[in-house]
Amino acid sequence: MKNLELDLGERSYPIFIARDLLGAPDLWCKYITSQQVCIVTNDTIAPLYLEKLKAQLSDKTVCEVILPDGEAYKTLATLEQIFDTLLEENHNRTTTLIALGGGVVGDMCGFAAACYQRGVRFVQIPSTLLSMVDSSVGGKTGVNHPLGKNMIGAFHQPNCVLADLSLLDTLPEREFSAGLAEVIKYGLICDAPFFEWLEKNITGLMRRDTDLLEEAVYRSCVNKAEVVAEDEREGGRRAILNLGHTFGHAIETAEGYGNWLHGEAVSAGMVLAMALSVELGWLSDDILVRGKMLLQLSGLPVAPPENMDVDQFLQLMGRDKKVLDGRLRLVLLKGLGESVVSSDAPVEMIVQVLRAAGVRA
C-alpha cells in the first residue's frame, strides 16, 4: 500500500492507494465523523460495489443516490437529485457524502458537497483510473453546461480519497486507456523520469499488474498534488495540468460528451500541443514521436476526429476557460517534463498544426 498526504493547510487530506481498501474500514472510517452518510454512485457501479461499501457502514444512517451513468448526465438537473435526497432524508450540515464512481460521480458529488448547506464533508472512492489520478486530487468539482464543460462548479477538497485498485478489475479497456492519457500527461509536463518509467512498463501496465498500477497511480497523484499544493485556486502553475485540454475540450464538445472519452480527447489534444511546441521550435521532434508512441501503446487516439473542421476547433477553443481577454493561452512543452503556459502561438500556427493533423479547412 502507498499513501500520500495532500498538503493544503486546514484542507489537507490523505489519499490511500492499494487493492481491497473497501474491505479495510479501519483505515478510513475515522474520516467519516457523522452519523448521516449519503453515498452518490451510478447505475454501472452500484451493482458492483455499493453493497460492499454499505456493509462497512452498518453503524451509520446511510442513504444513496444512484445517478444514470455518463458525462451526458453531469448537469445541474442531475445535481438536484442529490439535493432532493439529502433534504428528504433530513441531512444536516454535519453529514458526509461519499462519491463512489468515476470522475462524473466525483465531480457531481463533490459539487453537491460544496453547495449543500454551503459546504459539507465528502469522501471520494474513485472507480476509474482517470478519476484516481486526476479528479480525486485537487478539489475541482462541478457540472457541465450545454455551452461548455465544467463551466459551473466550485473548489472543494475531499476529506479523504480511497484509490482502491480492485475497483479497476471491472473497468472496460477503453476507459482504462483513457486514464493512462492523464498518467502520461504527468510525465510530459513535469516528470521526465516517470515518462521513461512508463515507456519501460507500458506493457505490464496494460496487463494491469498491481505493483505497476500502484506505482503509476502514486506517482501521478504525487505530481498532481505538488502542482495543486503550489496553486490551489488555479491562478498560475496549476494551469500546466491542462496540457492537451483546450484542444481536448473542443473535441469533447464537438463530438458530444461521452462519445469521445475525456482521456481520448486529451490524448489527441496532447499530440496537437506537442506538435505546436515542435512548430515553435521549443520541443524536439523526437519527443513528439516518443509521446505519440506511448499514447498509441496505451490504446489511445493520437489524431483529432475526422468530422471536425478548423473553424469548429477555434470557436470551441475560444469558449474554454483558458482564454484570457481574447488571446488563446495554451499549455506547451519546452522539453520532456518541462511545460509552460503561453500565448505565443499565433492563430495561424494553430491552424497550420490542425491542418497538418488532418483537420479539414
Added chain:
Amino acid sequence: MKNLELDLGERSYPIFIARDLLGAPDLWCKYITSQQVCIVTNDTIAPLYLEKLKAQLSDKTVCEVILPDGEAYKTLATLEQIFDTLLEENHNRTTTLIALGGGVVGDMCGFAAACYQRGVRFVQIPSTLLSMVDSSVGGKTGVNHPLGKNMIGAFHQPNCVLADLSLLDTLPEREFSAGLAEVIKYGLICDAPFFEWLEKNITGLMRRDTDLLEEAVYRSCVNKAEVVAEDEREGGRRAILNLGHTFGHAIETAEGYGNWLHGEAVSAGMVLAMALSVELGWLSDDILVRGKMLLQLSGLPVAPPENMDVDQFLQLMGRDKKVLDGRLRLVLLKGLGESVVSSDAPVEMIVQVLRAAGVRA
C-alpha cells in the same frame, strides 16, 4: 458618506454607504477590473435603476440578466438563466457580475459568481434596506429548495458593496419595515447602545431621514462585519446572527416564500426567541416588552401567523440548518445586546412559548 472595510484577509472588501453612489463611479469603478460585466437584476428594479447603472459602465462590454422579482424565483432553475447568458456572451473567468437588487438578486448573483467557472468577481448594489444591512455583508450566497430555504449555496465574498441610500426612495413601506427587523436584531444580539439609539430615533427612521438611515445602515454593517470577521464560515459566533431565524424560517416555509417577508418572519421569530429567553429566566420581561414595542413601531408583526400549529412549527424548525444531531440549537438572549447559542430550551418549553404566543396545539 460612511464606509467600512470588511476585514477578511485576502477576501477583504469595502462597503460604501451614502446617497447617489450610482452617480459617483470614481469611487467604485476600480473594483471592476474586467472588460466584461454582467448585471443581474429583477423586473422591478430594472426599470428604475438599470439604465443609470449602465450609463456609468459605457466603457465596458455589458450584458444583463433580468430575473422575475420575488423569493419564489430564488431557485436553481432561475440561476441557470444567469449561466446561460454568461456562456452565450462568452464571459471568461475574469468577468465581473454586478448584483443590482435586493437579497434575492444578491444571493443568486453571488452564488452564480461563486460557481461560474468555479468563481468570478462580483459587486453588490443592494436596493433594499434588508440587503444593505444583511445579505451584502458576510458572503453568504445561495438559492432555496422546495424543502428548505438557502439549502444550496456557497460562501463567496463580493469585491465591493455600494449601499446607495437613494435606492431606498422607491422601496415600499412594508419592505422598509422588514429591513428594520434586521437592524433591530443587531441591537438585540450585540449592541445595546444601538438598540437604545434606535428606540430614540425610530420615528425619524420611519420617515427615512438620510442621516439617520446612514447611521443605522453603518452600525448594522459594522456589527455584522465584526461577527463575520471572527467567524467567516459559521462555525461558532456567527450563529448569533440567526436570532429569530429558526422560528422565522419555519414561518416563511409554512406561509410560502414571499407571503411573509423575511424580515417580518424574523420579527415574529425574535419575539418568540425573547419570550423563550424570559421563560428560561435569562432575560427580564422589561426587555421583551421594549423589543416588541420597537418592532411594532417599525411596522412589524410581533406574533406568529394564525394558521400555523405547534407541530408544523416543530417539524419545520427541525429541518433548519441550526439543528445539530437532533437537538434544537437556538439563539437566545441573556440580556439586551447579549446573545448565546443554546440547546438548553427543552421542546416542552418551546411548545409552551408557542402556545402562549397564540399558536394552535
